[in-house]
Amino acid sequence: GENVEQHPSTLSVQEGDSAVIKCTYSDSASNYFPWYKQELGKGPQLIIDIRSNVGEKKDQRIAVTLNKTAKHFSLHITETQPEDSAVYFCAASRGNAGGTSYGKLTFGQGTILTVHP
Amino acid sequence: DGGITQSPKYLFRKEGQNVTLSCEQNLNHDAMYWYRQDPGQGLRLIYYSQIVNDFQKGDIAEGYSVSREKKESFPLTVTSAQKNPTAFYLCASKAGGRATSIQYFGAGTRLSVL
Numbered sequence: 001g002e003n004v005e006q007h008p009s010t011l012s013v014q015e016g017d018s019a020v021i022k023c024t025y026s027d028s029a030s031n032y033f034p035w036y037k038q039e040l041g042k043g044p045q046l047i048i049d050i051r052s053n054v055g056e057k058k059d060q061r062i063a064v065t066l067n068k069t070a071k072h073f074s075l076h077i078t079e080t081q082p083e084d085s086a087v088y089f090c091a092a093s094r095g096n097a098g099g100t101s102y103g104k105l106t107f108g109q110g111t112i113l114t115v116h117p
Numbered sequence: 118d119g120g121i122t123q124s125p126k127y128l129f130r131k132e133g134q135n136v137t138l139s140c141e142q143n144l145n146h147d148a149m150y151w152y153r154q155d156p157g158q159g160l161r162l163i164y165y166s167q168i169v170n171d172f173q174k175g176d177i178a179e180g181y182s183v184s185r186e187k188k189e190s191f192p193l194t195v196t197s198a199q200k201n202p203t204a205f206y207l208c209a210s211k212a213g214g215r216a217t218s219i220q221y222f223g224a225g226t227r228l229s230v231l
Binding site (some may be wrong): 001004018036043083104108 | 150209210221222224
């Protein structure tokens with residue numbers, strides 16, 4: 001089955017700096033890669049996602065890059081703010097490929113991001 | 118939390134007791150999921166359901182059971198066979214078809230053992 005490794009486990013930055021979180025995956029058939037942000041005591045919320053037919057996607061201060069050959073993808077947050085402090089999870093799936101793995105997400109271990117004012 | 122309601126927010130289980138966690142969604146989504154989250158770990162899939170009256174085991178199904186009698190409801194029962202049930206449980210749902218793979222999560226239920 002799919003295995004997703006996420007690094008680093010903790011990341012501390014100063015407000016205004018950039019933050020980068022990296023993930024690797026094992027299943028070459030994975031074609032959908034979402035990133036979730038989880039605040040304390042709440043459920044994860046999708047912040048950005050990317051499909052295997054593109055290499056990069058941006059949404060304001062957040063960007064995700066995908067290298068299918070190397071099987072890794074990264075989250076980039078620029079101009080970090082204290083409200084960006086949370087746990088971030090990457091995930092991988094075969095999307096809507098059907099079969100018994102339909103829509104199944106495999107998550108990384110999470111990164112605790114702390115942005116210091 | 119986008120139309121997915123989990124209850125209760127906190128739940129305590131006594132030794133040998135079965136407890137049921139509720140998950141209701143009003144998003145008209147076909148697929149629903151249950152995840153377990155332990156400190157310092159990612160989310161692990163317990164069970165998922167693609168359509169009503171059908172569900173599949175995930176990676177850690179032992180000691181858990183589910184039902185999917187209605188499209189909007191996917192309750193999870195933590196049985197006495199689950200020896201380490203203390204965790205944060207998250208329910209998610211997703212629209213069917215090929216339009217999207219986005220899973221939306223509820224706010225979670227924190228289960229503790231008395």
